[in-house]
Amino acid sequence: MGVVDERAVRVHRLVADEPARPGDGHGVAGRLRRLCTAAGRALSASGAGVSVLAGDGMRGVAAVSEPAYEPLEELQFTLGEGPCLDAVTSRQPVLVPDLADGAMGRWPGYASALHDTGVRAVFAFPLQIGAARLGALDVFRREAGSLTAGELRDALTFADVAVTTLLDGQARAVPGSAADGLEDEVVGQRAELFQAQGMVAVQVGTSLVDALARLRAYAYAEDKPLGDVARDVVARRVSFDGGQS
Amino acid sequence: MTTVSPERLATLFVDVADTLVDEFDVVEFLQMLTRRVAGLFDTGEVGLMLADHRDRLTFMAASDESARLMELFQLQYGDGPCLDAFRTARPVTNVNLAAATEKWPGFAPRAALAGFESVHAFPLRLRKQVIGAMGVFGSSTELDDADAQIVQSLADVAVIGLLQERAIRRGEVLTGQLQGALNSRVVIEQAKGIVAQARAVSPDEAFTLIRDFARRNNRRLGEVAGTIVTSLPALPDLGGR
Numbered sequence: 001m002g003v004v005d006e007r008a009v010r011v012h013r014l015v016a017d018e019p020a021r022p023g024d025g026h027g028v029a030g031r032l033r034r035l036c037t038a039a040g041r042a043l044s045a046s047g048a049g050v051s052v053l054a055g056d057g058m059r060g061v062a063a064v065s066e067p068a069y070e071p072l073e074e075l076q077f078t079l080g081e082g083p084c085l086d087a088v089t090s091r092q093p094v095l096v097p098d099l100a101d102g103a104m105g106r107w108p109g110y111a112s113a114l115h116d117t118g119v120r121a122v123f124a125f126p127l128q129i130g131a132a133r134l135g136a137l138d139v140f141r142r143e144a145g146s147l148t149a150g151e152l153r154d155a156l157t158f159a160d161v162a163v164t165t166l167l168d169g170q171a172r173a174v175p176g177s178a179a180d181g182l183e184d185e186v187v188g189q190r191a192e193l194f195q196a197q198g199m200v201a202v203q204v205g206t207s208l209v210d211a212l213a214r215l216r217a218y219a220y221a222e223d224k225p226l227g228d229v230a231r232d233v234v235a236r237r238v239s240f241d242g243g244q245s
Numbered sequence: 246m247t248t249v250s251p252e253r254l255a256t257l258f259v260d261v262a263d264t265l266v267d268e269f270d271v272v273e274f275l276q277m278l279t280r281r282v283a284g285l286f287d288t289g290e291v292g293l294m295l296a297d298h299r300d301r302l303t304f305m306a307a308s309d310e311s312a313r314l315m316e317l318f319q320l321q322y323g324d325g326p327c328l329d330a331f332r333t334a335r336p337v338t339n340v341n342l343a344a345a346t347e348k349w350p351g352f353a354p355r356a357a358l359a360g361f362e363s364v365h366a367f368p369l370r371l372r373k374q375v376i377g378a379m380g381v382f383g384s385s386t387e388l389d390d391a392d393a394q395i396v397q398s399l400a401d402v403a404v405i406g407l408l409q410e411r412a413i414r415r416g417e418v419l420t421g422q423l424q425g426a427l428n429s430r431v432v433i434e435q436a437k438g439i440v441a442q443a444r445a446v447s448p449d450e451a452f453t454l455i456r457d458f459a460r461r462n463n464r465r466l467g468e469v470a471g472t473i474v475t476s477l478p479a480l481p482d483l484g485g486r
Contacts, residue, residue: 005299092425130431131474152420156298191304191317191434195448198438198474208435208474234438234448 011157014038025063028169032063035165039139039158040065043151046119046142049073050127050162051084052135062135062166068117073138075113082110083124084136091133093156094124098144120144125159127166130194132208134166167213193226196233203241214240254395257281261402270465271407271426272433275306278403279379282396283308288384292316293403294327295369295377297427298420302331302377305430310449315356315364315382322351326366327378334375336397337366338388356382365393367400369407376404376423429467436470440483458483 015031018038024030032050040048047069050062061073076082083094086106096103099120103111114122121141127134137159139147147155193215201211215233218240219226232238261278279291290312294302302320307313319325326337326349341363345353356364362384369377379400388396408422433452440451459469 005301007299090425091428093421095421126428128428130428130435131471132435149420153298156420156424160299194431194434195438195441198435198440199442200438201435202439202442234441 007157031165036063036065043139045139047140049138079109081107083122084138087124087126087136088133091126096122097146118142127163137162192234193230196230200240270467271429273466279306279308282399286383289381291381293379318355319352324349325352326364327380330366330368330378334368338393340364367397369400369404371404433470436473439473454483
């Protein structure tokens, strides 16, 4: 739409300005750790974490703002319950401003474990593009209370950035392309991009996540806007099933 | 439309409210709404967009293909009545397209070319927040103040229906629900792409296949789309060909 997206610019800058630490992993892992730390600070949280779900059922913790939060992220997978898993399943944010209010019944094991470590509120945001589910961003707070409207929008924007970062980590994507104009188009809700994603998934016989990674890699390699590539795919001028284009 | 009869209006509101039940499908609901609003006009078609957390509008539903194109033109060219209604939080009524080229250089000529003569747009509001807009595209349709209020009320009902929340107390509920609504539209687009490729049809034809399959089997549009995107590559037999 050509509107300057100040919120996205600001959130990108917060992540980019977050200093690296000695223990940071390479590439995506390090970027996600900086994202978690920046998100935690911007949202007045005590910690934040990103957990991923891969297409083959593999799941795990991708990054946490502080090492102390790694077991808390991990525990959801061990127990098979928690806001992160619910956010992924329901494809909607799960907002728990007060753990003492109903959460114990919903996640008996996880909620009490969180409470024991001093967490009083937790907010989980799905990392997804339609049916393509990548994982979730969890935000933990030591005081009960809702996120403000502005914080909520910021949190969703951090989730957008996490989606792009994870896509960049896909095998076929080109590392380092996160900060360019692709990000806006990836989550820019362009109908043709999502249609092209479905088409490529069938052409290649792959998941929707991988199909999007291939579309992005192609756009990067051809130096074309992602939206143009999507339009070409939908118009059947470009095909990913080998040979004809 | 020049003021609808109270009977017809009452039926309309009940129909819209009647969908606020358990088995709720947001895209289906919005499509029903756009068709009902279009039905109020002799020649009007209706399209609806919602905004995400970064205030970017997305197409959600339309009464027919021409109205969908009108929404997409606005998004593509960055001008048009729905964008104005969204930005200003006020209705835009009775704009003659022939005289609107300066105001909407991208949208107006294309809408005129498609055969429309006048447009209206209404913000979708909840309290102080504007979450989207509904556009009405017609041929020489004049709305008086009473008409405009009726359509705006329907837009307000749409917001309540959309949220599926008996008591909306906090902005966070709204944003969460919107997030889910926007994502369910993305799932439908992905399903269209999958079916288009698998059946060698256009995305629009794919949508017709999906929608007709849902109707024949008495299933929700979103549910069928969800099955298609998750059961890849075992695409359900949609029939219809």
